[in-house]
Amino acid sequence: MIPLYLRIANFIETKILKGDYLPGDKIPSENVLAEEFNTTRSTVRKALSELEKKGIITRVFGIGTFVTEINVISKKKIGIIVQNTKIVYGIIKFCSKIGSKCFVVESIPNLEAEKNAIKELLSMGVDGIIMEPTIITMGNEILKSLLNSNFPIVFVDRNIDIGMSVPTVLNDNYHGGKILGEHMRKYHKTKKPLYVTSEDLTISSVQERYQGISSGLKIKPEILKIPTIDGDYSKLVKLSKNFDTIFFCNDMMAVRGITTLLKANVKIPEDVKIVGYDNDYVSKVIEPPLTTINQDLSLIGETAASLIVRLIKKENIEMINRIKSNIVVRNSCGCGKGEKHV
Known part of the structure; x- marks a missing residue:
C-alpha cells in the first residue's frame, strides 16, 4: 500500500x-x-x-x-506498441501536454515482429515502453530481460502472466461483463447463453469478461472459440438454435457474427439476442445496432502515460489500475429503438 x-x-x-x-x-x-x-x-x-x-x-x-x-520530464521519450488507436491517442494526448516525445511502431503479427519492435524503440533511445500484450508476449525474452533490469514498461488493455509483475492499466472487464450479464438476466430473461471468443481464457480481459457475465447472469455461458477474429463463423448458424443470447468478447467479433447469422436468415433479436464489448464505431452502424460495453480507452492511454513517467522517475505506483465502464443499450439485445448509456 x-x-x-x-x-x-x-x-x-x-x-x-x-x-x-x-x-x-x-x-x-x-x-x-x-x-x-x-x-x-x-x-x-x-x-x-x-x-x-x-x-x-x-x-x-x-x-x-x-x-x-518540468524540464527533466519533457526530455523523455516514450515507446508505444499498442494496436488500439484510441489508447494510442490517450497516450499521445498526455505526452503532448508535458512535452515528451512518442514513438509508435506498426502492428505486431507475431513474436519475432514484437521483439523487433522493442529493438527498434530501444535504438531510438526510448526511456520507457507502453505496450498492449498478447499471448505471444509470454515468450518474449527481450521483454523479460528489460523487466529484470527494471526498464520502465507498462501494459495496457490486458494483463499477461509472463512470470513477473508488470504495471497494468485496463478496463474493469469484470464490472463491464457483470452489468452486461445483469441487463440480459433482468430485462431479457437470458437462460441459455453462449460466449464467443477468438482468444484463450488465459488472457485476463477475456477471462474477466466471462467471469463478470457469469456473475451477472448467475449462470456460466457455454464457450465457443473461433481461431481468429476473421475466422469461420458458420458454426453460429446451427448453434443459434440452442441459445437465446450470444455474448461476443468484442464488437468486431459481434459484427462478423451478426453478418453471418443475418445471411442465414436468423433474425436478431427475435431468434437470438446479440451483445458485444468495446463500443467500437461499428457497433453503431451495424443493423440492428449493437448493445455493448463502452470503455474509456483514451483515459486508459492517458493513465498509462502518467504511470510510465512515474516509473521513469523511479517512483512507486499501483501495479493494477482499472478504469470503469458503462453499458450502451441498443436494439441487438431486444430493447426498443434508440440508444441509452447506463
Missing part, C-alpha cells in the same frame, strides 16, 4: 503533468489539501517536500507553493 503522503504527492504531480497546474501557478495551501485528503498538515507538508526535492514545485515562505518547470 502506497503511503498517504506519496499518494498526495502523486495526485498533485499528475495535475501538474496534465496541465491543470501550469509553471508559475500557485497550488492549494496545506490547509486546503489536508482537508481534501482528510489528513494532517504535516502529512501534506511531507508530500510537498517530496515534490520539492524533484524540483517540481517551489515553496516561498509566507506566500505559497508554486509549480516550477
Whole structure:
C-alpha cells in the first residue's frame, strides 16, 4: 500500500503533468489539501517536500507553493506498441501536454515482429515502453530481460502472466461483463447463453469478461472459440438454435457474427439476442445496432502515460489500475429503438 503522503504527492504531480497546474501557478495551501485528503498538515507538508526535492514545485515562505518547470520530464521519450488507436491517442494526448516525445511502431503479427519492435524503440533511445500484450508476449525474452533490469514498461488493455509483475492499466472487464450479464438476466430473461471468443481464457480481459457475465447472469455461458477474429463463423448458424443470447468478447467479433447469422436468415433479436464489448464505431452502424460495453480507452492511454513517467522517475505506483465502464443499450439485445448509456 502506497503511503498517504506519496499518494498526495502523486495526485498533485499528475495535475501538474496534465496541465491543470501550469509553471508559475500557485497550488492549494496545506490547509486546503489536508482537508481534501482528510489528513494532517504535516502529512501534506511531507508530500510537498517530496515534490520539492524533484524540483517540481517551489515553496516561498509566507506566500505559497508554486509549480516550477518540468524540464527533466519533457526530455523523455516514450515507446508505444499498442494496436488500439484510441489508447494510442490517450497516450499521445498526455505526452503532448508535458512535452515528451512518442514513438509508435506498426502492428505486431507475431513474436519475432514484437521483439523487433522493442529493438527498434530501444535504438531510438526510448526511456520507457507502453505496450498492449498478447499471448505471444509470454515468450518474449527481450521483454523479460528489460523487466529484470527494471526498464520502465507498462501494459495496457490486458494483463499477461509472463512470470513477473508488470504495471497494468485496463478496463474493469469484470464490472463491464457483470452489468452486461445483469441487463440480459433482468430485462431479457437470458437462460441459455453462449460466449464467443477468438482468444484463450488465459488472457485476463477475456477471462474477466466471462467471469463478470457469469456473475451477472448467475449462470456460466457455454464457450465457443473461433481461431481468429476473421475466422469461420458458420458454426453460429446451427448453434443459434440452442441459445437465446450470444455474448461476443468484442464488437468486431459481434459484427462478423451478426453478418453471418443475418445471411442465414436468423433474425436478431427475435431468434437470438446479440451483445458485444468495446463500443467500437461499428457497433453503431451495424443493423440492428449493437448493445455493448463502452470503455474509456483514451483515459486508459492517458493513465498509462502518467504511470510510465512515474516509473521513469523511479517512483512507486499501483501495479493494477482499472478504469470503469458503462453499458450502451441498443436494439441487438431486444430493447426498443434508440440508444441509452447506463
